[in-house]
Amino acid sequence: MIQRILTYFEKYSFGVCAYLGERFSVSISKIRLFFIYSSFLAVGFPLVFYFLAAFVLDIRTYIKRIRTRTWDF
Structure with a gap:
C-alpha cells in the first residue's frame, strides 16, 4: 500500500525536486x-516556494508545447 502511494507521487507529482536535482x-x-x-523549521515557507516553482514549470512546459505546434507546418 505504501509503495503504491510512493509510486503515485513519484509519477504524478509536480517534478520540482526532479528538475532541481537534474x-x-x-x-x-x-x-x-x-x-x-x-x-517544519520555516513554518511552511518552502511549500510556498515549491508550489510557485511547480506553477512556473507547468507554464514552461505548456509554452514549449505551444511553441512546437506553432512551428510545425
Whole structure:
C-alpha cells in the first residue's frame, strides 16, 4: 500500500525536486528531505516556494508545447 502511494507521487507529482536535482546535480531524495525539514523549521515557507516553482514549470512546459505546434507546418 505504501509503495503504491510512493509510486503515485513519484509519477504524478509536480517534478520540482526532479528538475532541481537534474539542474544542480544533487540527489532528488536530498532535495525532498530539504523541503520537508525546512518546511517544519520555516513554518511552511518552502511549500510556498515549491508550489510557485511547480506553477512556473507547468507554464514552461505548456509554452514549449505551444511553441512546437506553432512551428510545425
